[in-house]
Amino acid sequence: MISTWHSLDTEADAVAVVTVSAEAKTCALLERAIATLADGFTSAEIKESDAASVRMGLFSQNLNSLKCSVDIAKRGYYTQSMGLVRGVYENWIAFHYIEGYPTRAELWLSHDKRPPMHSAMLKALGPSFVEDRTDAREWYGTLCRFAHTDALVVLAHLGHCDGEPCTFFGAKYRPDLFRTCAYTIALFTSIMLREVSLFVSASPWQQSYATTVGELLRFIEQENDDFKTVSA
Numbered sequence: 001m002i003s004t005w006h007s008l009d010t011e012a013d014a015v016a017v018v019t020v021s022a023e024a025k026t027c028a029l030l031e032r033a034i035a036t037l038a039d040g041f042t043s044a045e046i047k048e049s050d051a052a053s054v055r056m057g058l059f060s061q062n063l064n065s066l067k068c069s070v071d072i073a074k075r076g077y078y079t080q081s082m083g084l085v086r087g088v089y090e091n092w093i094a095f096h097y098i099e100g101y102p103t104r105a106e107l108w109l110s111h112d113k114r115p116p117m118h119s120a121m122l123k124a125l126g127p128s129f130v131e132d133r134t135d136a137r138e139w140y141g142t143l144c145r146f147a148h149t150d151a152l153v154v155l156a157h158l159g160h161c162d163g164e165p166c167t168f169f170g171a172k173y174r175p176d177l178f179r180t181c182a183y184t185i186a187l188f189t190s191i192m193l194r195e196v197s198l199f200v201s202a203s204p205w206q207q208s209y210a211t212t213v214g215e216l217l218r219f220i221e222q223e224n225d226d227f228k229t230v231s232a
Contacts, residue, residue: 008170008171011076011170011171012075012076012077012170012171013075014171015074015075015076015171015172015173016074016075016076018173019073019074019075019076019173019178020074022173022175023175023178023179023182026179026182026219027070027074029186029215029216029219030070030182030185030186030189031070032212032215033186033189033190033193033212033215033216034063034066034067034070034189036193036205036208036209036212037063037066037189037192037193037196038063038067039205039208040193040196040197040200040205040209041059041060041063041196043200043202043205044056044059044196044199044200045199045200045201046199049102049105050102050105050106050109051098051099051102051105053105053109054094054098054105054108054109055095055098055099057108058091058092058094058095058098058108059095059192059195059196061087061091062087062088062091062092062188062192063192065084065085065087065088065091066084066085066088066185066188066189066192068084069081069082069084069085069088069181069185070185072084073178073181073182073185074178075171076170076171076172076173076174077171078174078177078178078180078181079177081181081185082180082181082184085184085185085188088188088192089188090118092188092191092192092195093118093121093122093125094108094115094121095195096125096129097116097121097124097125100124100125101124179223182219182223183219183220183223186216186219186220187216187220189216190213190216190217190220193209193212193213193216194213196209197209
């Protein structure tokens with residue numbers, strides 16, 4: 001049993017080596033973006049209050065989720081990586097919900113209470129909230145497909161070996177799936193960087209932020225152009 005675990009781990013390590021070699025610029029961009037987000041998080045200036053505590057907790061969770069999403073995408077666990085980003089989106093919605101309804105912060109600070117569902121928070125924020133942030137529009141439905149039982153989850157693990165149908169588990173380098181993960185991570189990392197930037201006054205970090213977001217947006221635009229070319 002232990003040997004199987006080690007085999008799976010060795011396989012994932014090998015996929016990470018291939019990924020970092022084949023996608024060196026993309027991996028470096030994502031790592032740099034997460035590092036910039038972490039530096040901004042530690043420098044954020046948010047006043048003490050229950051609402052502030054909740055928002056900082058949501059920031060922290062999203063930072064960790066994005067870091068883990070990059071890590072496992074590099075190691076070949078693509079559908080799992082996408083599932084993590086769904087939580088980033090939901091926490092982003094909650095972050096703005098708390099900003100608009102600070103007295104409801106207690107719902108996130110007690111084990112005996114439950115925050116409202118994503119749909120209820122989005123409704124409370126008004127019909128223009130997501131539309132005004134078009135880089136996140138319509139992504140939630142797709143991300144939910146990776147977090148729940150769905151064809152996208154099943155099909156990613158089916159294929160052929162020596163001409164025969166088979167099911168894959170463990171890690172296998174798939175450049176198309178890695179690019180999908182990288183695109184999604186870049187999108188939501190850019191969103192979180194913009195949110196953190198509102199709470200950081202330090203000039204050096206702001207310069208790093210502007211450079212990093214610019215690189216992320218250029219990457220996203222290039223991926224969009226490539227997708228249109230392939231689809232044409």
